Amino acid sequence: MDKIYSFYKDRSVIITGGLGFIGSSLAIRLTEVGARVTIVDSLISQYGGNMFNVEPIKDSVKINIMDIRDRHGMNNLVRGQDIMFNLAAQASHIGSMEDPFADLAINVQGQLSVLEACRENNPDIKIIFTSTRQIYGRPQYLPVDEDHPLRPTDVNGINKIAGEQYHILYRNAYGIETVILRLTNTYGPRLLVKHNRQGFLGWFLRLLLEGKEITIFGDGCRLRDLNYVDDVVDALLLSGYKKEAAGQVMNLGNHESISLLEIVKTMIEVNKSGKYNFMPFPDGIKKIDIGDSYADFSKAKNILGWEPKTSFKDGLLKTMEYYRKYGKDYYWH
Amino acid sequence: MDKIYSFYKDRSVIITGGLGFIGSSLAIRLTEVGARVTIVDSLISQYGGNMFNVEPIKDSVKINIMDIRDRHGMNNLVRGQDIMFNLAAQASHIGSMEDPFADLAINVQGQLSVLEACRENNPDIKIIFTSTRQIYGRPQYLPVDEDHPLRPTDVNGINKIAGEQYHILYRNAYGIETVILRLTNTYGPRLLVKHNRQGFLGWFLRLLLEGKEITIFGDGCRLRDLNYVDDVVDALLLSGYKKEAAGQVMNLGNHESISLLEIVKTMIEVNKSGKYNFMPFPDGIKKIDIGDSYADFSKAKNILGWEPKTSFKDGLLKTMEYYRKYGKDYYWH
Incomplete structure (x- = not known):
């Protein structure tokens, strides 16, 4: 990665959603290698943004609290930036069903605001946009590759497709270089653990660390692929660096898929204690469940x-270590 | 169609965009066969809504001027309706590039507002949503069938995909019966002819009737399929009537595809006079041009x-007759 790190040295980088789990992890790495980092984050209370996430770099980065839907603000912030990592999002699937307008405003209108700001003020910027494997819906075949039909089962999936397509369109029509990464479940230090509405992993982790029993919906046989956050940060940095990435849509994923039950068992093993039980899917979650899903990367x-x-075990060890130390800064923030 | 007409007799039908070209044509037919028709239309000045469109039925239908984004209004209007023909849209492709936020607000947020209103107030309603062949983008093969990848070349195409997917989602998640028709170029009496931003056909027609020269962008070899509005109204009525239509996404199209030049020549032939010239594509239009496109229906x-x-000739004859009579109510309204 040395060549890549020196590429980012002194480069101006803006990260939307930069106080969130993946955004802050990326901001920390970029700051370590000498990039000039600007973070944009709205700190909406139920989302993943958390000032504590950037504690190690808080004096070395520019933090701009702002909603990406703020067009005038975006117009100003994108000027002079070389690369944007566009991670700001509403990421709760069940949340998108309960308040579809909020998801639409952030994941569609917000993305248009970002792209219009770039078109008008900095068309030479390169944008790396993070999308989600949720847009495929219930897989028709496995592993899911990028040509798999898009049949989202929830509002979030529909809106993330529009977000992707805007990025592709602004490349084709206006020449703004864009790269799209479709992420799978990501975990690691700084993962949101304050509620169970944004993926099961953070919530399971918290229950375990608090000594509470984990409840698995269904029979626990659902297969998933998981990525440790440092690996995802690698992919983001590579996407900004590699010329060949421009215009591409790429899945992230893992060599191995793992069942929910195995995930929980591994967590308990790494934690050296823990309990779990099973419960039928609640109706709202069953409606948007996608079954087994893992990606061809x-x-x-x-x-x-x-x-x-x-490896999942190594990643879990580091994650648990982090939350044992800093859990109090995450459980309620 | 007799069985279908008696199905609609005394049925409560709501038409969004019902003062527009296709919406009003549908409203007239439905009124003729005894349906109870409510029209919702925002009459946004640059769009296709025109009070003159419903002149023949103005005393027999309920006309409610309102934007579909008005959630409280929609909540009230959908109650007690059996079928909704959901036609309200921003339909200009070049317009969607110039003001992407307006297109987003109407074609995405507006659709969500309609669907949420139905979910909360009338989940037993059946909705027929009109989409567009524009969502396919530049065809990878011809004729384009419903499995063709969706690669829209403009903001309107992206937003119409989201509108479609919301309809599919609200069926899968909430059981609201929805049907999606992907329309191709439609023409006939009541077609918008006041500006050239919403399809070439209306504009060519107006130039011809005003004795002005028609300008064809490019070489005129672009192939298209065209539908006369009465045929599209048939398809809409069938979609609301047939049980098998529920949950389906279907192209409309024509047996024959025809080049732009042939279209213009036929128009001149039917009109018995007229001139045309060629001009290179303006940049903004070239960017979103989709090349040849015709559908497998x-x-x-x-x-x-x-x-x-x-037939195109018969349809043109009726259309020209209409505008010769009523042109003054369309050229500036």
């Missing part, structure tokens, strides 16, 4: 030279 | 028993 491997390096 | 044929019946 060979395109990212070919184009970026990327593959995940961290 | 065999799915609609199988499921609805629909096919277009009106």
